[in-house]
Amino acid sequence: MTTRGWITLAVMALLGVLPPLFFLTGNPFYLDLATRLVILAIAAVSLNLILGYGGLVSFGHAAFVGLGAYAVGIPAHHWLYTGWGDWATMGYVQLPLAVLACAVFALLTGLVCLRTKGVYFIMITMAFAQMIYYLIVSIEEYGGDDGLVIDTRSQFAWIDLDNPLQLFGLAYVSLIVSMVLVRLIVNSRFGMVLQGAKGNPDRMATLGFNVYVFRLVAYVISGAMAGYAGALLGNFTTFISPEMMDWSRSGELMFMVILGGASTTVGPVLGAVVFIVLEEVLSHFTIYWHLPFGLLLMAVVLFVRGGLAGMFGRKED
């Protein structure tokens, strides 16, 4: 196994073992931190599919996360206030709804975004995310600016999401599944085309590939996965607001991917770990923690090529 393979295993093992240990030894706070981390890592993994492997710089990924969270919050809200049946709180309804809603949103916006390239693409993905942001703000029924409290977490027969350990377990397993899924996809024939289109779209077209369609499919898959992460996030925080979709959230997801190492399996997870831990530590010291954070971000962009995963071992992990 390669160095990077070992690092992947080590990171995942620590991530799976440490948080429950903290919880069982009377430090529930660290489990909470890890749950948030793992959920954001899923979103980062999904972003890596299009950003890292597809070369599509999407600056609106937080919109999918937010939309996924509202797919949990809105049915739960109607269940409580407008008499929707118990089905509205079922996990089997909410999670697929989150995935589906995001897939549809990705499809509709992707149809437009992917007609453009380069900097247009960056700005348009950003703009569409902002559109969803303002849309949610404008709907008073769902709390608008103030956000929405989720009174009931998604209901499953076999797992209780009110139990922090079980919620973490679900998130952790989901992260592993999403990593395996993305890895399978990028190494499949579809993934080869996606990566080829990142390297040289004209060549791919000359070979006979309709690059647009391949990218659109990848964009939809990525959006749907981020929506799933959002549904988990909603269950974790039990309070959701349009702020989750702010473009700085999208920027943070992007930063995780780049910091950890784009187009590697472990990169986004590593990036999420460093990001969340650093955020936690810095904000502990000073309310001005965004300052060193911003400087660090700039330093990473200027000086660290290939991210953390790029420091260990070569590209073929």
Add this chain to the structure above:
Amino acid sequence: MDFSLLVIQGLNGLQLGLLLFLVASGLTLVFGILDFVNLAHGSLYMLGAFFCATLTYLFGNFILALIVAVPITGVIGFLVERFVARPLYARDHLDHVLGTFGLILVIDTLTHLIWGPEGLSVPLPDWLRGQITLWGDTVVPTFRLMIIGAGLAAAAGLFWMVNRTRLGMLIRAGASNRTMVSALGIDIELLFGLVFALGAAMAGLAGMLIAPITEATIGMGNGIIITAFVVIIVGGIGSIKGAFIAALLIGLIDTLGRSFLDDIFALFMSPVAAENSAPAISAMLIYIIMALVLAFRPQGLFPPKVR
């Protein structure tokens, strides 16, 4: 729909459009000439507002503060070009975006450190505080008219500079052919710095003009920057004319949409349904317009000529 409300909202839309143009013109110039995506452009808009607020207290005079604060914001822009943008020119757009995203965090936090977390209000002189009667009982605040006047003047000044002066000629040449400009023996680095400074000054001016209405607040730039993106996408990235037309279009559509969409919807649906759906649709209106424009013209309304 009453006519004087339409006029007043039309003026508000014009005002928003002009402010958008001031922000978007710098973005589109910087992108057109330097091929650089500056997310932190909104932070310069915010800095302009804070400089102007502080100087207004210092001088006791808003107009004087404005005149001094504009070049200061320009200098900040010049420094941003020198120390942040320049090392990133050779990189791809992703690095531009991430680097300037970091810069936003830095500038926002520094602003927080220097000016504190609260917004800063900007007092206006008495003569700007009143209202002007257009006819009957249709009145508009004097200051809003001043914003429109100042916005139009700045836009006209920018067009004059770009189309009539030597610097403008270099900027236009640089937008279409960078190699040629450097071949002419022009100090291209200085030119880039000046373009950045000019863009910063325009954005700063927009922040200064809006601050007396909204206060100078941290993060005020992060909302307008996305709308400015929509403007330059619709107008065609790199085109100042496109930015102007698109800015007015977006400003008017957004403002009028928010105030009249429910009335329009009520023409063909029940008043309750109109009341419920109008806010959501009007919030999305400019993005829908953007999507429509792109569906037919992926390069925007006025795509720049061969690059």
Add this chain to the structure above:
Amino acid sequence: MSAVLQIDGLNKSFGGIKATDNLNLSVQKGELHAVIGPNGAGKTTMISQLCGSQRPDTGRILYAGRDITTLPPHKRAHLGITRSYQITSLIMEMSVIDNVALALQARDGHSFRFLRPARSLSHLRDKAMDLLGKVDLTAKAEHRTKALSHGEHRRMEIAIALASDAELMLLDEPMAGLGSHESMQMVELLRGIKGQHTILLIEHDMEAVFALADRISVLVYGHIIATGTPDEIRGNEAVQHAYLGEE
């Protein structure tokens, strides 16, 4: 013999410059047809229009009797047209064999497969290895494309063109930038595939062109001024005047 490719009255301008000026050309099935012409004669613009990355202003392109003038590149590829690039245009981050395997995959037609690892598909890998053998790159198969030399990149281009098993191969200056030894290798390579595919060869290297071509067309200022066998072209006064005289 029948015309595989028929170009009628093609025009394309950029600003005021006519890159393609009433261009007529007919390429017969199975022949190696070379297009020569001085720098700036519009050779690459012609290829771009043939493969679909640029649209002509006016005129028609017929492929096997079908009008393909407005077809996008990927659809032309499906009909059996492939091109190589003058400026090496490979996917640099991928391995050599992956580049070739992708071209095979394009013909294979099963690219919306999401889970099975592409690199485990032996029918693609074996065929790719075969093709790399033909261009003498077997040893470099697993190397990153970026790490290969210019001459090796040119040979990869040929392997990829072969991989698409296209009826019509548009080769844009395959010898560009090659040393004399590498050029000879390339000539031998092309001689080996000649006859199996219809080839439209754009090339600066006169020695190579006259050694390989069945017929030659001379392009000057976007217009074909003569077409004929190598001997006919050698003897053509207009050509000597417009082109060979300058050499």
